[in-house]
């Protein structure tokens with residue numbers, strides 16, 4: 001009986017909120033000024049921890065890519081921020097000092113319509129990085 005209880009705890013728990021980790025990097029495997037991973041698909045209620053692995057970065061919501069009803073967030077430079085995503089939709093995340101250099105990521109929460117184009121208002125390099133991330 002004790003063995004059975006032990007095995008049960010090893011089963012994946014369906015419907016339990018997960019925590020995902022994103023590294024904020026000056027030089028990563030995918031380039032300079034990047035979040036790794038640069039794209040996440042998560043469930044509503046999941047949390048993302050943005051980790052200041054290398055210096056000079058933060059994570060902030062992009063107003064043009066924030067689902068209706070979702071709260072804005074902005075982390076401090078060089079500090080971890082944990083964000084829980086309760087509202088479904090596609091979120092853009094930017095590093096405030098490196099936004100124009102294309103330091104962005106995309107987080108899709110729940111059901112997302114992939115046919116919706118990226119907003120025109122984004123900086124050119126941010127838009128390019130997002131297009132690459134979505135094409136992968």
Ligand SMILES: [Cu+2]
Nearest residue numbers: 057095098103
């Ligand atoms: Cu940065």
